[in-house]
Amino acid sequence: MVRRVAFITGGGSGIGRASAQALARAGMNVVVADINEAAAHTVAAEVAELGTEGLPLRCDVTNEDSVRSAIEQTEARFGRLDVLVTSAGVDLHKELGDIELEDWRRVMDINVTGTFLCMKHARRLMLLNSYGRIICLGSSSGIYGMGWPAYSAAKAALNGLALSAARELALNGITVNVVAPGPTETPLSLDLWANNPGRRERLESTVPVGRVAKPEEIAAAIAYLASEDSGFVTGSTLVIDGGLTSLMRRPLPQAMP
16 A cells, blocks of 8 residues: 655644644655754654654745755655645734834745745646645634734635635645644744743633644644545635634724824
């Protein structure tokens, strides 16, 4: 039996790392693509400990040559690509008036352009076998604008990209979906909370289930969408936020002077 092969961007930490482990447990070989090469090697070793093969690759998702090279290395090693998880992303904690154009472009490049480039080049290998699962890591912020402006805009763009790609690729056996987490305990979040005492507690008080998510909970949903059982699910966004967006319990902003 040929093992499925998954390619995960941002696979060196957070939800990407948890997804690499979840897909390895599901029997897939995993390409751990990350701009942090040391982190990619660490997670690839964790994948190997779970009984499948992990291939660590340094990949800058904003650079098309880097993405193309990573996909080509995947093809050279495994001869196929079945699952793409675009987990690489970045936030920007600034209000509209404080956002520099350079920062705006960086958020868009990593979150949106990076996802587009990976989809573009993974598509070729998926078409060879008329099979593919593409899972984009969105956010509840991209649905209801509950985050900072640049991040919310980038994650909203992913919803449109995924929906259009899902329609284009549906008859080729390739599904495209978005997983949209709410607040999640990732290294980036932990750093933010550590530097802002009380912020995590205030955030958790707004979430109906009373806590933030574990990366493993998001990865479990990604594993389902990456499986053969999810073949009838495409063009969908799965929101995993502890009920936060369903209640929209957030105070209205104060009027600007």
